[in-house]
Amino acid sequence: MLDQLNSERFADQSPRQVYSKLLDEGDYLCSVRTMYRVLAENQSSRERRNQLKHPNYQKPELLATGPNEVWSWGITKLKGPEKWTYYYLYVILDIYSRCVVGWMLAHRESADLAKQLIETTIEKQEVQSEQLILHSDRGPSMTSHSVAQLLGSLGVTKSHSRPHVSNDNPFSESQFKTMKYRPEFPKRFGCYEDGLRFCRKFFGWYNNEHYHSGIGLLTPASLHDGQADEIIAARKLTLQDAWKNSPERFVGGMPKPESSPKAVWINAPKRELEIKNEAPQANCPRAPKVTSLTHPRSGYPSMGCVSAEPTSVSPDSSKINEQNTLNTRVMPKKISGVRGLAPDQPELLHQS
Numbered sequence: 001m002l003d004q005l006n007s008e009r010f011a012d013q014s015p016r017q018v019y020s021k022l023l024d025e026g027d028y029l030c031s032v033r034t035m036y037r038v039l040a041e042n043q044s045s046r047e048r049r050n051q052l053k054h055p056n057y058q059k060p061e062l063l064a065t066g067p068n069e070v071w072s073w074g075i076t077k078l079k080g081p082e083k084w085t086y087y088y089l090y091v092i093l094d095i096y097s098r099c100v101v102g103w104m105l106a107h108r109e110s111a112d113l114a115k116q117l118i119e120t121t122i123e124k125q126e127v128q129s130e131q132l133i134l135h136s137d138r139g140p141s142m143t144s145h146s147v148a149q150l151l152g153s154l155g156v157t158k159s160h161s162r163p164h165v166s167n168d169n170p171f172s173e174s175q176f177k178t179m180k181y182r183p184e185f186p187k188r189f190g191c192y193e194d195g196l197r198f199c200r201k202f203f204g205w206y207n208n209e210h211y212h213s214g215i216g217l218l219t220p221a222s223l224h225d226g227q228a229d230e231i232i233a234a235r236k237l238t239l240q241d242a243w244k245n246s247p248e249r250f251v252g253g254m255p256k257p258e259s260s261p262k263a264v265w266i267n268a269p270k271r272e273l274e275i276k277n278e279a280p281q282a283n284c285p286r287a288p289k290v291t292s293l294t295h296p297r298s299g300y301p302s303m304g305c306v307s308a309e310p311t312s313v314s315p316d317s318s319k320i321n322e323q324n325t326l327n328t329r330v331m332p333k334k335i336s337g338v339r340g341l342a343p344d345q346p347e348l349l350h351q352s
Contacts, residue, residue: 001029001038015039057162062133062266064096067224068125070133070266071101073118074172075109075141076180078195079188087195090117095135095171096264097224098212100203101125105196111144118147122154129155135266137161137169168267178206216258228260 004010010018015035022029029035039045064070073092080086088109092102102121106113118134134156136142142160151158161168179185179202189195207221215223222231235257243254 001035002042002044004029005035005039006044059162059267060135060159060168061269062095062135062159063268064094064264065262067094067097067099067226068101068127068132070095070135070264072135072169072172072266073142074136074169074176075114075139076176078105081188081190087189087192089195089199090114091172091175092117092121093171093175094220094224095266096261097220098171098175098215099207099220099224100175101224103199103203105192105199107192109139109141111141111146114141114144115146115150119150119154122156127154127156130157131155133157133159135159135161135169136172137166138163170266175206178210214261216260218260223260232257232259 004022005015005018010021013021015032019032019035030038036045062070071092072095073090076089076091077086078089088106090102090104090106090113091100093099094101102117102124104113104117122132134151136159138160141147148158166173182202184198186198189198207224208219210219211217212220216228216232218228218231222228239255239257243250
């Protein structure tokens with residue numbers, strides 16, 4: 001049988017094909033299952049086709065402690081006047097201040113337009129070489145060679161999200177949601193000028209009038225321009241005056257204004273304590289072949305999360321009291337007006 005399977009005639013055919021061909025020729029060697037078993041015993045059964053292997057993308061971990069350190073950019077569609085017509089909105093956002101530092105509305109998505117917007121925004125913000133990290137998803141314009149060459153020539157570090165992971169680019173997604181959930185956002189734009197007029201009004205409001213909850217209720221422009229300390233100091237004085245005039249209104253003591261962010265992360269790294277408290281991922285495909293099942297907390301068995309036969313769970317059989325077997329075939333006696341089993345004394349019965 002091995003000679004037949006390994007012959008030049010059947011070397012590229014499956015055992016089912018070989019089995020059927022030999023049957024048509026009047027020859028029966030064995031069953032298909034036996035062929036597979038013998039091939040496996042001789043290490044001749046494996047996948048011979050080329051399999052798609054997904055690369056292991058590293059999770060981006062980006063930190064910004066001030067403006068113009070990490071930018072996030074993306075492209076979203078705005079519906080045009082007719083079905084299947086769109087305008088493409090390019091937006092570059094500073095993740096520390098949430099300020100929109102550059103935007104552009106175009107008729108198409110193009111790497112050349114993205115390159116032009118990035119170059120103009122970097123020049124306007126006076127970003128120096130090796131100062132900025134530009135983060136985006138894996139769209140065609142973001143991963144284009146022209147954009148990559150531009151960033152390399154300007155000394156800007158590029159960063160990309162993992163495929164199919166929207167949480168790796170949360171700030172741009174949140175900004176797009178804020179725009180599209182505004183009451184004045186239309187279902188469709190009548191023309192390109194209509195969309196351009198809306199974007200100018202929206203980004204003016206977003207940067208200069210919108211008190212962002214993620215940055216201590218400051219406006220993005222004030223934090224980006226370095227006015228946060230002055231505004232927070234003025235708010236503190238106002239709250240102190242209110243507390244002095246009516247201290248009984250503040251049961252928790254003197255109120256304090258929210259502070260500006262000290263650091264903003266994209267995928268902040270987990271602390272060692274959080275990693276230790278996580279359950280071991282034994283069945284994770286990316287986990288090492290030998291995964292320790294040692295429980296992260298002390299006092300547990302070292303060979304696993306739960307020992308095989310702990311004494312508190314499985315005591316000696318000699319100490320277990322024998323119990324009478326419950327006969328499930330006997331129906332319980334029902335007594336009207338009383339829930340549960342019948343009382344021993346008839347006088348305790350509920351009289352209806």
